[in-house]
Amino acid sequence: MQQRNKYLFPFILVTSLFFLWAFLHNINPILIPHLKKACQLTDTESALIDSSVYLGYFLVALPAGWFMHRFGYKKGVMAGLLLYGIGAALFLPAADSRSFTLFLVALFIIASGATFLETVANPYITKLGNPDTATQRLNFAQSFNGVGAFIAPIIGGRFILSGIEHSPEELSRMDAAGTLNSYLQTEASAIRLPYLVIAVLVLLLAALFFFTRLPEGEGKEEKGAGGFSFRVLRHAQVRWGVVAQFFYVGAQVCVGSFFIRFAKHVMNMPEKDAAFYWGSIAMVGFMLGRFTGTFFMKYLKPERLLALYAVICMALLAVASFVPGAVAVYAVMAVPFFMSIMFPTIFALGIQGLGEEGKIASSLIVMSIVGGAFFPLIMGWISDATGGNIQVAYIIPLLCFVVILFFALRQKAVAPQGSEKLVLTH
Structure with a gap:
């Protein structure tokens, strides 16, 4: 009971961090159409x-992993929160100057902070309790990531999106009348207040961590632990985890980031309505999927559930890519429920049983999140090349889920006596 109490408050506090990077990722479907319009x-x-x-x-993933390895979990959290808060504050001058470059710099700094937080929180959660339930515990903590996932687009739709969508012809007339710049500045300025609030809240959370004592030894190097090196890639579970996470995050970002554009293209849905439906239906489904996935893993091996959900996502995206009208929009909104378990499951399978080496493995798997930078560009290029047909571009996340299915089917959970390590078959 005493051991359990030792972990309870740190577990609650670290779980709160999952909301922050969820907000960062899930506000992007709002920022993309909003800054597309304003800039x-x-x-x-x-x-x-x-x-x-x-x-x-x-x-930043590798420097964050090195920092955590050298200075421990608490200082890693503090560094992440400070970077996150500074990046959020930079949105104010970015909005005032309507500088897309400065917006990108601010987002990069926020993401750097989120990288520290995610690199620390994911492995730390797996250590706060029984190793046998590490995967379920990480999925449970990531369920609160789902709270941020559905709140972000709802808040963004309410306080950032104006609902004013002018046609190219109307914008040309406004330009000729000299009112275009004033309109665009009004759109850009809508972003100031939400990000000011975010900056203040994040810095207050940093103060809370500063004055909180985390369990001793949890962030310190274990005796006899190996050095911080790429030798961790000798483990097949880490190599395949990096590949799978690269494609999964690419798929997740593609599905959500262009949804407002997709809904407008397929069924002429207004941007505020699309933002509300994405937050209140798709992202609520994502959150519920995390909780139900944690429950299902009591009866079904994680890799089997991962394979089943990958097949369902592929089917839904096939409908989204090739079926016209509202059915395609509903299919995309259903995808988050089934992709909800994928990141934490791939992550936990990748680092399970590695001990101190789990820190560098965590960094490499977080580093593979760069898939989210690569695949949306392909989708944008396909849309621009086909005259704005964003629907056909949804074939990209479908192909990403093929790789996730391959990853899941190649896995075989092995629990040798005295070890909880997951081994991937070759």
């Missing part, structure tokens, strides 16, 4: 919003 971007240019976030993960 007058093409679909490919607007995809750079995702690229700046996921390049942040790619470039």
Whole structure:
């Protein structure tokens, strides 16, 4: 009981961090159409919003892992929260100047902070309790990531999106009348207050962590532990985990980031309505999927559930890519429920049983999140190349889920006596 109490408050506090990177990722479906409008971007240019976030993960994951390895979990959290808060504060001058470049820099800094938080929180959660239930515990913590996932688009739709959608002809007339810049500045300025609130809340959370004592030894190097090196890739579970996470995050970002554009293209749905439906239906489904997935894993091996959900996602995206009208929109909104378990399951399978080496493995798997910077650019390019047909571009996440299915089917859970390590078959 005493051991359980030792872990309870740290578990609650660290779980709160899952909300922050969920908010970062799930506000992008709002920022993409909003900044596309305010900064007058093409679909490919607007995809750079995702690229700046996921390049942040790619470039900062290894330094974050080294920092955690050297200084421990608590200081890693503090560094992440400070970067996150600074990046959010930079949205104010970015909005004032309507500088898309400064928006991208701010997002990169926020993502750098989120990388620290995610690199710390995922392995730390797996250590806060019985190793036998590490996967279920990580899925449970990631369920609160789902709370951020559905709140972000609802808040963004309410406080950022104006609902004003002018046609190219109307914008040309406004330009000729000299009112275009004033309209665009009003759109850009809508982003100021939400990000000011985010910056203040994140810095307050940093203060809370500063004054909280985490369990001793949890962030310190274990005796006899191996050094921080790429030798961890000798484990097949880590190599395949990196590949699978690259394609999974690419798929997740593609599905959500262009949904507002997709709904407008397929059934002429207004942007505020699309944002509300994405948050209140798709992302609520994502959150519920995390809770139900944790429950299903009591009766079904994680890799089998992963394979089943990958097949369902592929079927739904086939409908989304080739069926016209509202059915396609409903199919996309159903996908998050089934992809909800994928990130934590791939992550937990990739680091399970590695001990101190789990820190560098965590960094490499987080680093593979760069898939989210790569695949949306392909979708944007396909849309621009086909005259704005974003629907056909949804074939890209479908292909990503093929790789997830392959990953799941190649896995075989092996629990040798005295070890909970998962081994991947070759």
